[in-house]
Amino acid sequence: DIQMTQSPSSLSASVGDRVTITCRASQSVSSYLNWYQQKPGKAPKLLIYAASSSQSGVPSRFSGSGSGTDFTLTISSLQPEDFATYYCQQTYSLPQWTFGQGTKVEIK
C-alpha cells in the first residue's frame, strides 16, 4: 500500500500568513494527488486535484504543486475561514486510494 505522510500534523498561524503543508508518498504517485479541506462537523471539500489544478470556486490563494513523491499545498494569505484540517489523497493505486493523516491549521 502507498502511505501518505503529511507534515506538520498541526500548525498555528495568523491571518495573512503564508502557510505551506507538505505531503509525501511512500512511492511515486505521479501527479495523482488531491487536496481536501475539512471543517469540524462538515464533509471534506475538494480544493486541488491532479496535484496543481484548482477546483472550480476555490479561492486563488490556494495552490498545489509537486509530482512523484513530494507535494505541497500553499495558502498564500491565510483567511479566518481557512482554519480547518487539510488532507492529501493519492488516486494512483487502485484499489487502495489512501489519505494522509491530516494537517490541522489553527489560529495563533
Add this chain to the structure above:
Amino acid sequence: EVQLVESGGGLVQPGGSLRLSCAASGFTFSSYDMQWVRQTTGKGLEWVSVIGTAGDTYYPGSVKGRFTISRENARNSLYLQMNSLRAGDTAVYYCARGSVSYSSSSGRVHQYYYMDVWGKGTTVTVSS
C-alpha cells in the same frame, strides 16, 4: 443543486449487519463513479469502496469480503451493505461522487480521479 444525502446509520452489535443508502440529486447519477469514504472519531479519512458506471467495484483489504457497494441508477441511489461488523468499523460514512480530469502528455492519456461532491455523512457505531 447537486446533493448527496446518506441514511441508514445507527448502533449495531459486533458481528451484525447494516445497509447504508445515499440519495443523489442535481446531476446525472448514472454517469458518475460513486464511492464511500469513512472517518473514525478524531482520526482521518479512509476510502472504503468505489463502484463504476458499469458496475465494477473495488475495495481496500480492510473491508473486502465484508462490505458490498451497489447502485440503482433508476432510483439515483447508492448503497453499502456492511456485514460482520467490528468495533473498528465505527465511523462517519460519507458518500462521494467521483470525477475524472483527462490530460495527455508524451502520447499518453492520464486520468486524474478525485471526489468533488460529498454528502454530510451518516454515523455507524459498532458496540455491544
